[in-house]
Amino acid sequence: MNARTIDRTHPGPSRSATTHPDRRPRWRVAVVLAASAALVVASASASSAEPEPVPLGTASSFVVLAGQGITATGANTLNGDIGTHPNPSITGADTITLNGTNHGNNGVTAGAKDDLTTAYVHAFNQDSTHSVSANLAGQTLTSGVYTSGSQLNLSGALTLNGEGDPDAVFVFQAGSDLIFGSSAAMVFINGAQACNVYWQVGSSATVGSGANIDGTIMALASITFDPGATLRGRALAREGTVVLNNTTILDSACTISSDDDGDDDDDETGGTGGTGGTGGTSGGTSNGTDGGTGGSTTSVGVDNPPVGGVQTGDGSSLAATSAWTTTMTTTTVLAAALSAAAVVLVYRRFGSRTL
Numbered sequence: 353m354n355a356r357t358i359d360r361t362h363p364g365p366s367r368s369a370t371t372h373p374d375r376r377p378r379w380r381v382a383v384v385l386a387a388s389a390a391l392v393v394a395s396a397s398a399s400s401a402e403p404e405p406v407p408l409g410t411a412s413s414f415v416v417l418a419g420q421g422i423t424a425t426g427a428n429t430l431n432g433d434i435g436t437h438p439n440p441s442i443t444g445a446d447t448i449t450l451n452g453t454n455h456g457n458n459g460v461t462a463g464a465k466d467d468l469t470t471a472y473v474h475a476f477n478q479d480s481t482h483s484v485s486a487n488l489a490g491q492t493l494t495s496g497v498y499t500s501g502s503q504l505n506l507s508g509a510l511t512l513n514g515e516g517d518p519d520a521v522f523v524f525q526a527g528s529d530l531i532f533g534s535s536a537a538m539v540f541i542n543g544a545q546a547c548n549v550y551w552q553v554g555s556s557a558t559v560g561s562g563a564n565i566d567g568t569i570m571a572l573a574s575i576t577f578d579p580g581a582t583l584r585g586r587a588l589a590r591e592g593t594v595v596l597n598n599t600t601i602l603d604s605a606c607t608i609s610s611d612d613d614g615d616d617d618d619d620e621t622g623g624t625g626g627t628g629g630t631g632g633t634s635g636g637t638s639n640g641t642d643g644g645t646g647g648s649t650t651s652v653g654v655d656n657p658p659v660g661g662v663q664t665g666d667g668s669s670l671a672a673t674s675a676w677t678t679t680m681t682t683t684t685v686l687a688a689a690l691s692a693a694a695v696v697l698v699y700r701r702f703g704s705r706t707l
Contacts, residue, residue, distance in 0.1 A: 409467030435461030
């Protein structure tokens with residue numbers, strides 16, 4: 353019987369080469385796909401962060417709310433409710449012309465203080481979209497969350513641009529004090545409104561003499577108005593006092609929103625408001641609908657919004673979802689699907705084996 357001769361000098365192709373010729377390339381492709389998709393998801397999620405309206409709850413009706421009392425001198429005009437809790441002290445109440453309710457230290461005030469704490473934390477926790485220098489004067493800003501790690505100042509005019517969106521939100525986060533100089537002023541263009549401006553202050557806020565400012569000030573400590581200052585908004589001090597001195601505070605609530613689109617949905621008031629034009633006056637917010645028999649109509653223009661004055665609503669409704677936000681959401685979903693597909697590819701190819 354002849355022995356079989358085995359030629360070992362030319363072994364056949366390796367098992368891995370013949371059985372799994374593309375194992376390494378597919379593994380690498382799958383990893384690249386998964387990593388790329390994860391990066392896209394993270395980028396889309398970060399980019400889609402937008403400022404949110406701060407939910408004021410029952411604190412929205414207050415123009416002055418304090419923790420350790422209210423002190424008033426001179427002649428003060430306040431268009432809204434006031435209260436202080438837990439310290440009930442209100443000094444100089446007779447100097448205040450109040451177009452609202454003095455809740456003192458009652459249960460309404462206590463509830464509003466709880467809601468103020470919630471609102472403050474909500475504003476504090478919003479992700480910053482822009483870091484800003486100490487002084488905001490001379491700048492034009494669009495909707496965003498603007499953060500200073502320390503003191504924040506406004507010594508001149510600050511312009512806020514709504515870019516055609518009446519629900520554009522502006523949140524300012526001050527790491528310590530907020531100081532408005534005597535020349536501080538705010539200008540609103542392209543639909544921006546004072547009702548959508550929030551100042552979250554890590555310590556105390558001071559409003560200089562003659563300053564003319566807007567927004568809801570939420571200070572951890574105290575808020576002090578120097579003589580002759582005007583605020584269209586709210587002075588809400590969580591733990592300290594509010595000091596008034598010939599101060600005027602007007603409600604800053606919104607006059608227009610994205611719902612004012614002429615579709616007759618909740619936009620019409622005074623539809624039968626009488627004759628001789630009185631219906632047109634009370635129906636002025638109907639945005640193109642008839643304000644009453646014999647009355648005129650008023651169209652609210654986004655590009656030229658009213659500034660100041662006593663308005664209605666608290667401005668805390670959520671902004672309408674923009675096309676940009678929808679696009680970013682779609683991108684995130686597609687990226688997640690790509691990542692999932694890559695994982696499935698790896699699993700189906702290699703099962704539970706360690707790669």
